[in-house]
Amino acid sequence: MSKHSKHPQLHAVAAAAAAWFGVAVPAQAGPVINFGENNESFLQIGYALQVWAENRSYTSATNDASLNDTYLRRNRLTFSGQYSDLIGYYAQIEAASDSRGGDDDREVYFRDAYLTFDFRDEARLIVGRFKNTFSRENLEACLEPLTLDRSDLSYTPFGGTRDTGVALWGNLADAKFQYRIAVMDGREGDELPQDAPRVTARVHWSTLDPESDYGYRGTYLGTRKVFTIGAAYDYQAKAAYADYEALQDPKDYKAWTVDAFAEYPFGSGTYTLAGAYFNYSLGDAINQAPDPALPANTELEGFYVKAGYLLPGKVGPGRLQFFARHNGAEYQLAGGALDRRVNAAGFNYYFNGQQLKLTLEHQRADYANPSATNPALQDNHQTILGLQFIL
Numbered sequence: 001m002s003k004h005s006k007h008p009q010l011h012a013v014a015a016a017a018a019a020w021f022g023v024a025v026p027a028q029a030g031p032v033i034n035f036g037e038n039n040e041s042f043l044q045i046g047y048a049l050q051v052w053a054e055n056r057s058y059t060s061a062t063n064d065a066s067l068n069d070t071y072l073r074r075n076r077l078t079f080s081g082q083y084s085d086l087i088g089y090y091a092q093i094e095a096a097s098d099s100r101g102g103d104d105d106r107e108v109y110f111r112d113a114y115l116t117f118d119f120r121d122e123a124r125l126i127v128g129r130f131k132n133t134f135s136r137e138n139l140e141a142c143l144e145p146l147t148l149d150r151s152d153l154s155y156t157p158f159g160g161t162r163d164t165g166v167a168l169w170g171n172l173a174d175a176k177f178q179y180r181i182a183v184m185d186g187r188e189g190d191e192l193p194q195d196a197p198r199v200t201a202r203v204h205w206s207t208l209d210p211e212s213d214y215g216y217r218g219t220y221l222g223t224r225k226v227f228t229i230g231a232a233y234d235y236q237a238k239a240a241y242a243d244y245e246a247l248q249d250p251k252d253y254k255a256w257t258v259d260a261f262a263e264y265p266f267g268s269g270t271y272t273l274a275g276a277y278f279n280y281s282l283g284d285a286i287n288q289a290p291d292p293a294l295p296a297n298t299e300l301e302g303f304y305v306k307a308g309y310l311l312p313g314k315v316g317p318g319r320l321q322f323f324a325r326h327n328g329a330e331y332q333l334a335g336g337a338l339d340r341r342v343n344a345a346g347f348n349y350y351f352n353g354q355q356l357k358l359t360l361e362h363q364r365a366d367y368a369n370p371s372a373t374n375p376a377l378q379d380n381h382q383t384i385l386g387l388q389f390i391l
Contacts, residue, residue, distance in 0.1 A: 030391045032081075040085075046078040047391040048143055056382040058375035071100035073149075073386065074142060076111070088116040090130075111162065122170040126214065129164045132156060133180045133202045134234045136259040136276060137304070139216050144354050146218035146272055146308045147344060148361040148384055151327045153278050153302040156234060156255065157295045158187035158198065165197070167214075175210035179203050186236040186253075191291035193250035194238035204230035208264075219321070220263055221353065222270035222310055227262045240298070242288040251283030253298065263308075272308035272323075277301075287334060299332035321348040323361075337377055339368040359386040 030046040050073040059067040075098055080090040092112040098104065114128025131139055137154035138161050155161060165184030171177070179202070186198025204211065206228040220226060234255040242249035259276035282298035306325035313319075327342040346361030364381040371377035 030078075036083075041081065041083055043079060043081040046076075046080070048074060048076045048078070049389045050074040050143075051387045053385045054382060055384075057380045058378070061374045061376045064375035064378075069100060072096075072098040073100075086118055088118065090114055090116070120170075121175070121212075122172060124169055124214075126167045126169070127165075129162055130167070131161060131215065132159050132163045132184060133167055133169070133182045133200050133214075134232050134255065135257050135278070136204075136216055136230055136261065136274075137218075139214070140218045141215050143388065143390060144217040144219065146274070146321075147306055147323050147325050148346065148359050148386055151302075151304045151325075151342075152297075153300075153304060153327060153329060154276075155297075157253070157280060157282070157298045158236065158239070159184060163198065169214060171210070171212045175212040176206050177203070178206075178210075178212065180214075187239045189293065191241070191244065191293055192239060193241055193247070196237040196239075198234065198236040198253075200232065200234045202230065202232035204228050216261070218274075219270075219272055219308060219310070221319070221321075221350070222263075222265035225264050227260075227264075229258075229260045231258045232256065240282055240285045240290050240294050242283060242285040242290060244289055244291040246289075249285075249288075251285045253280075253282045255280040267312065269312045270308075270310035270321075272310075273306075275303065275305040277303045284332065287332065296331055296333060296338060300329060301332070302327065302329040304328075315349075318349055318351040321350070323347065336369045337367075337371055341366050341368075354388065355390045357388040359388070360384070361386075 030044055033043045035041050035043070051070070052073045053070045054067070056067040058064050072095070075095050077093045078091070082088045090112060091110060093108060094111045095106045095108045098106040110129070112130055114126050114130045117125040117127070133139065134156050135154040137150045140150065163184035163186065165182060167180055167182035169178065169180040172179070182200040184198045184200065188195065206226065208227045209224040211226060211228050236253040238250040239253035240251050241247055242251050255278070257276055257278045259274070261274040263270065263272040278301065280297055280300045284299060286294055286296060286299050304325060304327045306323065308321055308323040310319065310321040324345040329338070329340055331338040342363060342365045344361055344363035346359060349358045351357065362381070362383045366379050367377060370379055
């Protein structure tokens with residue numbers, strides 16, 4: 001990927017910058033403001049909204065009555081652009097899940113805020129708060145998934161989807177090979193034996209069309225021929241005490257994942273197939289006497305597989321894509337209360353690509369050891385109708 005042009009086609013440059021930053025790239029960009037000497041700097045403003053209407057077979061951990069809820073799953077205002085040919089920037093403000101469960105006053109906050117330094121295609125830097133670079137599915141654009149949303153397995157125990165720090169990444173061998181090394185905050189707080197950085201390394205190899213951006217997509221809607229395999233390792237030293245009360249037996253956090261993604265357009269339609277395996281571990285501290293804030297997914301093995309089929313032509317005014325997914329999660333916890341399998345299926349209807357999209361998904365979760373008292377840990381199902389708009 002070449003450096004961004006300083007000159008004329010600023011709308012095209014804005015779209016290229018958005019792709020470079022790893023965010024969704026709509027068919028039409030939002031408004032662009034040019035500034036600086038000879039207008040060589042620009043600011044692009046974007047807006048994205050996902051409205052979900054959900055029907056679920058339980059309400060909460062204490063209420064087994066069915067639930068109907070409409071809320072704003074994602075509600076984002078973005079500011080991105082180039083300060084110079086070398087330096088770019090990206091900031092995203094969000095009020096996530098507003099109106100969910102009756103909470104109509106969600107906090108507005110910066111989900112992302114970072115600078116990019118584009119030295120050359122083989123060496124780039126990201127500095128600030130941005131998506132952690134561990135799992136492929138987490139790195140897939142939130143507004144361009146194959147299924148309704150990503151699996152919980154792709155969320156790491158510390159930092160969630162984002163973390164704060166610096167990442168060095170680049171493309172080699174004509175962008176067939178990509179590497180990333182990130183040093184981030186990871187787990188922080190008074191509970192830790194040591195405030196050590198979190199270090200993540202990821203690589204992927206693309207045998208067909210390259211995936212050369214920092215972010216991926218869950219589907220390219222038949223515009224690329226892709227087969228990519230990837231692997232990553234995540235590490236933080238002394239992230240928890242196994243005996244928190246005595247402040248003894250510090251444990252290291254270690255995780256690894258492997259993944260594959262394929263999408264290929266044929267005359268009969270576009271076919272997508274993806275899968276990943278995850279292994280998270282923190283020295284089995286969760287099953288000993290850790291601090292109460294230690295999350296359960298610090299000891300977890302899991303996987304997902306997902307598939308999609310995009311019809312070759314239009315159905316009515318838009319295009320229709322069917323999808324299905326299967327997740328498996330085994331938490332290394334006594335009693336296996338969280339172990340489950342999740343099956344989901346549905347469709348995307350693209351009125352105008354990802355800019356205007358309707359998604360319907362039905363999901364069923366089956367627990368290996370259902371709780372006798374907690375409806376959220378019993379076999380359950382949900383159906384969600386989602387509408388997406390991108391400016």
